[in-house]
Amino acid sequence: MPDMSISRRGLMRGGIVVSAAAAGATVIGTTTAALAAAPEPSLHSTAQWGARPPSEPLTTVPNRPSYIVVHHTATSNDVANTQAQAYTLARNVQSWHMSQGWGDSGQQFTISRGGYIMEGRHGSISKLRGGTTFIRGIHAGAPANGESIGIENEGLYTGVQPPGALYDSLLNLCAHLCSQYGIAASKIFGHRDFMATQCPGDKLYAMLPQLRADVAEKLGQQPPPPTWPTVKKGASGERVRSIQYLLRQAGDTTAVDGAFGPGTETDVREFQTAKGLTVDGVVGPQTWARLVVVSKQGASGEAVKAIQRQLNNNHGISTTVDGAFGPGTTTSVRTFQTRRSLVVDGVVGPITWQALVG
Structure with missing residues (x-):
């Protein structure tokens, strides 16, 4: 601790x-x-x-x-x-x-x-x-x-x-x-x-x-609450990789390359259509809220990889990226939540997701 x-x-x-x-x-x-x-x-x-x-x-x-x-x-x-x-x-x-x-x-x-x-x-x-x-x-x-x-x-x-x-x-x-x-x-x-x-x-x-x-x-202020970023075609980096992993979690075959190109935009539009969202190819608050998956120890899959990469690559918390939410990932999530003054429960829900990708 x-x-x-x-x-x-x-x-x-x-x-x-x-x-x-x-x-x-x-x-x-x-x-x-x-x-x-x-x-x-x-x-x-x-x-x-x-x-x-x-x-x-x-x-x-x-x-x-x-x-x-x-x-x-x-x-x-x-x-x-x-x-x-x-x-x-x-x-x-x-x-x-x-x-x-x-x-x-x-x-x-x-x-x-x-x-x-x-x-x-x-x-x-x-x-x-x-x-x-x-x-x-x-x-x-x-x-x-x-x-x-x-x-x-x-x-x-x-x-x-x-x-x-x-x-x-x-x-x-x-x-x-x-x-x-x-x-x-x-x-x-x-x-x-x-x-x-x-x-x-x-x-x-x-x-x-x-x-x-x-x-x-x-x-002496309260820390600002985490918010969803707006990500669209032309963006690149770990945040885009998280979107691509989450699209794969939802059943798409999106390439995970960290580049928000035409293929990713098309997959975002298809996801938005399937979820009854505004179809604009832009990942804003409403699309993020439907993309993210609440994850905790015992979970596995592409969404877990997104969490692990964010922790390891963007937040300096050494975490194995294997798609398995085990005890090591739980410890990493708790460390991240402590740093951000979030509820420390080891569960990646919407607020922790916002802090990870925001």
Whole structure:
């Protein structure tokens, strides 16, 4: 049994040290009030890392941002964890973004693999300290650019998780942003939630529910409840594999390749037709609710494989993927439920499914 005095972040971070979607609009709700204060982490200004002056005037948005958008730089993971490397990264990102005609770095903040947090777009630190306005970015398309703070994270996270130093800095920065601007922890999203992109990588994107929970813990909030994601043609990764396994559990012959292509879309449409659902080929809340199968010790089959792969590949909980829900899988599920502050019963029902794939 885990030591219950350990925070959710402490439990999850152990998995980071050991190991290192879908486009479309996201509905942004209102923020919550009365957040606990989170201290300002160490921030390195544009002057400190030697930024070029912006090539055009930057826009101040005359209100608070409503949410945070997480990115990855899609650059090498084989770099030094030094301040010098962090500053080189910031200069390279700025040069690339200015070459695209963006006037400055597109994102407000950048975090290196060594955990250094740098101001990206000029003026972002001073606006954050004021807590009432922010510098408009160019990082996630309209309308997100004028409503959100963008954070670039150094590295490529399609197949590995970010290092602990980066995650800790991301957590501390998000907590401070939320407390300064009155943003709820549930309003932390990935780039792919707004544009057709793989950013911030399958592994980092899969960690966002944990990030929201860890930020909520720092702010004294209740962890946000798990929700069903919306997945459609063009998406890829472990979430798509789960859909494919569940379609096979329902009797289809869907190929399990992690790519939501025409074949998977056709099988989703056939499943929706059979269940009397809206036939759009998109796996949203109603389709997820009919796809998932309540599973517990003694179960077997394709749905169990989906559970085991999610635990093993997306959540850092070592689990044998054999389609048999035995004592080992039960232990893994209980560990996952403990980390997510769910009912710890070893049964994968709708709430645990939502947390696994959300």
